[in-house]
Amino acid sequence: MDFDWTAEQLSFRATVRRFLAENLPPDWETRADGPASEMQSEFAEVFCGKLAQAGLLVPHWPARWGGRDADAWTAFILAEEMWMAGEPRGGQYMNVNWIGPTLMLFGSEAQQQRYIPPMAQGKTIWCQGFSEPEAGSDLASLRTRADRHDEVYRINGQKIWTSYAGYADTCFLLARTSPGKGGISIFLLPMDTKGITVRQIPSVIGEGDIHEVFFDDVEVPASAMLGAEGQAWEIVRTSLSLERVGIPRFAMATRMLTRAVTTLKKAGRFGAGAVEQAARAKAACEAARLYSYNIIDQRVRGVTASPEASAARVATVMAERAVGEFVVEHLPDALAGGDTMLLAHHQRAIVAGIASGAAEIQLNLVATELLKLPREPR
Ligand SMILES: Cc1cc2nc3c(=O)[nH]c(=O)nc-3n(C[C@H](O)[C@H](O)[C@H](O)COP(=O)(O)OP(=O)(O)OC[C@H]3O[C@@H](n4cnc5c(N)ncnc54)[C@H](O)[C@@H]3O)c2cc1C
Structure with a gap:
């Protein structure tokens, strides 16, 4: 196979490296307080804002959402450089990689208008509420319930190992709306909604990374559902293929x-x-x-x-x-x-x-x- 980078790709990589050299603090490489620690999360917010201003946060997104329609190679070169530098985007890499693009595919106009611009500006943190104590690899057995009462869903249950939950503004939450694999739905849930409790789990990878999240009669409007009731599986398959x-x-x-x-x-x-x-x-x-x-x-x-x-x-x-x-x-x-x-x-x-x-x-x-x-x- 004849594989080489194009002049444009080489120049893009050089631009990203220059940006990193100019915007990472001198002691960045020796910080060992964990990828999701308070210090790194605060740093990531400022850093992602600067990346956005330089056009380097979401270049692969459509122009309509603040990108410039760059191809998957551009996104990957950017990700390689970020990971090589210790991933200074913190939890926001999830927005860029899969949460934003998933909302573009499946979100309502109102959801897109509310959530995508802050992601493109590097101003928001999301967490992924999938795993539960009895549902990790076997996600289909998750038990957190969302019961419909007129125009709201009431959510009860527990998530575990949720990265960034302590700082997240919004959760991409999987909850059961009816029995069986086809009975799982997705909610875009603001983390300051009444009834949500977050507890940090101490871990080997440092302060602030993983959490338990409890939902106690948490009410969300029906309009917080992403896609249709029971569509979670189809949406998550798409999201995870972007993430993998x-x-x-x-x-x-x-x-x-x-x-x-x-x-x-x-x-x-x-x-x-x-x-x-x-x-x-x-x-x-x-x-x-x-x-x-x-x-x-x-x-x-x-x-x-x-x-x-x-x-x-x-x-x-x-x-x-x-x-x-x-x-x-x-x-x-x-x-x-x-x-x-x-x-x-x-x-x-x-x-x-x-x-x-x-x-x-x-x-x-x-x-x-x-x-x-x-x-x-x-
Ligand atoms: C640092 C960290 C961050 C995380 N962040 C998040 C997050 O933000 N959001 C979120 O929702 N989850 C998160 N997770 C949870 C992660 O997705 C789950 O831990 C993972 O899916 C495995 O699920 P489990 O822990 O329930 O283990 P289990 O599914 O119980 O698996 C235990 C063991 O059994 C093996 N096993 C299970 N089923 C099979 C099978 N069918 N075939 C072969 N082997 C099998 C597994 O490989 C594993 O070794 C995080 C986990 C870690 C460690």
């Missing part, structure tokens, strides 16, 4: 690998065993990059949902883990506080295969949809 390759974590893993190797070389500790393992980790990062590029190429050609997206996500998880394992093996002192950046990456690598959905579920899809392997008889 939207996060080029391999870019961050590659940078961390380079950082670890540089440290080892300086210390005269980059011996044969380390070289071999570093090469394997680098190969895993490159595999993830190429798998992801394949999906972006498909998107540009109009293929929106493909089982290869699952392979790309698994490859990315493997890359993060390979780099994490390399650091554990050869630079344990970095994880003991010697290098806050490597430590932060390692912590993220631990949860890589579970946040955004368990990697094993993606492996199932690779087996059945991509490799067409037979299912074991029940």
Whole structure:
């Protein structure tokens, strides 16, 4: 395959790098207070506002919504550079990648007018209310209920592992409106609605990332529903296919690998065993990059949902883990506080295969949809 970046793509990447060099504080790389900590969330809000002003927050969105109709490659180059820099957009990457585009596809005119402009200006944080204590991989079994009473729905139940819930303005919430898989609906729920309680869960990846969210007779107008009653499955399938390759974590893993190797070389500790393992980790990062590029190429050609997206996500998880394992093996002192950046990456690598959905579920899809392997008889 003859693959190279166009002059325009190279120039766009250079523009993003310049912007990052000018707008990230000098101590950015050594901040280790977690991707969703108060400090980083506040920073992200200012940073995303500046990105928006520079035309670099949502270039791939339609002009009508503040973008310039750039293609999926542009969005991915931008995401690679952001992840390589430690994802300074914080939780707003979700708005850019999938919440905004999902609202463009399925939102009413009033919902679009209310929610999309603040996203395009970098002024709002959303959270994703999918997982529940008994419904993670098996989302169809979720139990949070939304019961209709005339013109309102009354919501009762609990979500868990909700990232950014402590700062979010709005929740993209899945709730049950009737029994069965077809009985799940989506609500765009302002987080300051009466009856919502958010509790932080302490976690390995730092302060402020994951939460429990409780709903106690929370009332929302029927107009807060996204799409039709029971349409959640169709909408979420579309959203998740946008999300699956939207996060080029391999870019961050590659940078961390380079950082670890540089440290080892300086210390005269980059011996044969380390070289071999570093090469394997680098190969895993490159595999993830190429798998992801394949999906972006498909998107540009109009293929929106493909089982290869699952392979790309698994490859990315493997890359993060390979780099994490390399650091554990050869630079344990970095994880003991010697290098806050490597430590932060390692912590993220631990949860890589579970946040955004368990990697094993993606492996199932690779087996059945991509490799067409037979299912074991029940
Ligand atoms: C850091 C972090 C952030 C998160 N942020 C959010 C968020 O913002 N919003 C949100 O809604 N959720 C969020 N989650 C939750 C995440 O989506 C779930 O943890 C994930 O979907 C797995 O669900 P579970 O935890 O219930 O585990 P389970 O589904 O119970 O899975 C447990 C184990 O069983 C395996 N397993 C389960 N079913 C199968 C199967 N069919 N085949 C093979 N293996 C299987 C899984 O791979 C896993 O190893 C986050 C999680 C983490 C760790």
